[in-house]
Amino acid sequence: QQPVQSPQAVILREGEDAVINCSSSKALYSVHWYRQKHGEAPVFLMILLKGGEQKGHEKISASFNEKKQQSSLYLTASQLSYSGTYFCGTATYNQGGKLIFGQGTELSVKP
Amino acid sequence: NAGVMQNPRHLVRRRGQEARLRCSPMKGHSHVYWYRQLPEEGLKFMVYLQKENIIDESGMPKERFSAEFPKEGPSILRIQQVVRGDSAAYFCASSPGQPTDTQYFGPGTRLTVL
Numbered sequence: 001q002q003p004v005q006s007p008q009a010v011i012l013r014e015g016e017d018a019v020i021n022c023s024s025s026k027a028l029y030s031v032h033w034y035r036q037k038h039g040e041a042p043v044f045l046m047i048l049l050k051g052g053e054q055k056g057h058e059k060i061s062a063s064f065n066e067k068k069q070q071s072s073l074y075l076t077a078s079q080l081s082y083s084g085t086y087f088c089g090t091a092t093y094n095q096g097g098k099l100i101f102g103q104g105t106e107l108s109v110k111p
Numbered sequence: 112n113a114g115v116m117q118n119p120r121h122l123v124r125r126r127g128q129e130a131r132l133r134c135s136p137m138k139g140h141s142h143v144y145w146y147r148q149l150p151e152e153g154l155k156f157m158v159y160l161q162k163e164n165i166i167d168e169s170g171m172p173k174e175r176f177s178a179e180f181p182k183e184g185p186s187i188l189r190i191q192q193v194v195r196g197d198s199a200a201y202f203c204a205s206s207p208g209q210p211t212d213t214q215y216f217g218p219g220t221r222l223t224v225l
Binding site: 002029030032034040041042043044047087089091095096097099100102103104 | 202215
């Protein structure tokens with residue numbers, strides 16, 4: 001089942017902060033975050049693993065609440081380059097490495 | 112280090128023709144995933160392959176679509192008798208293999224069916 005992302009879209013001014021949430025109804029093993037700009041490939045940002053380990057981008061932080069099966073991506077002091085669509089991809093037990101992606105959150109950062 | 116390579120980047124086909132999309136994973140990666148992205152939509156899993164094996168094809172349409180990852184050469188996604196609804200961006204991703212490994216995406220093939 002597809003994870004649910006919120007909000008669907010957000011508009012920020014440069015320097016403002018944003019939080020993007022990703023919720024699943026299934027027990028998750030890992031959550032993977034990507035950013036995609038229009039017409040381009042998704043770019044890896046971060047992986048959050050069951051147990052608390054994180055791997056990824058230095059300027060972006062995220063959390064993973066295992067009890068709630070929810071992950072949040074924190075974008076602080078946003079820059080124009082942060083604009084794009086953010087996707088969370090979830091991996092559950094016994095599904096190998098395939099990722100099921102949320103519907104995306106469109107982030108626009110204005111000057 | 113070359114990233115994931117896909118070709119062609121753009122492909123135009125008429126209804127009823129065949130489309131072949133190729134994906135070369137990153138060096139050292141033995142796992143390949145194909146995802147489809149319809150216009151203005153998210154990424155949908157199609158198939159997961161290792162060398163010479165299809166691990167999970169639960170996202171593949173039952174008819175007209177097939178995938179392979181031979182011992183030598185790139186992974187191929189093949190769409191027979193294309194229809195307008197097949198128009199989409201097809202992305203390939205590769206990883207070393209563990210569920211906790213990062214999947215790196217290729218630039219995608221944008222298929223347009225006339």
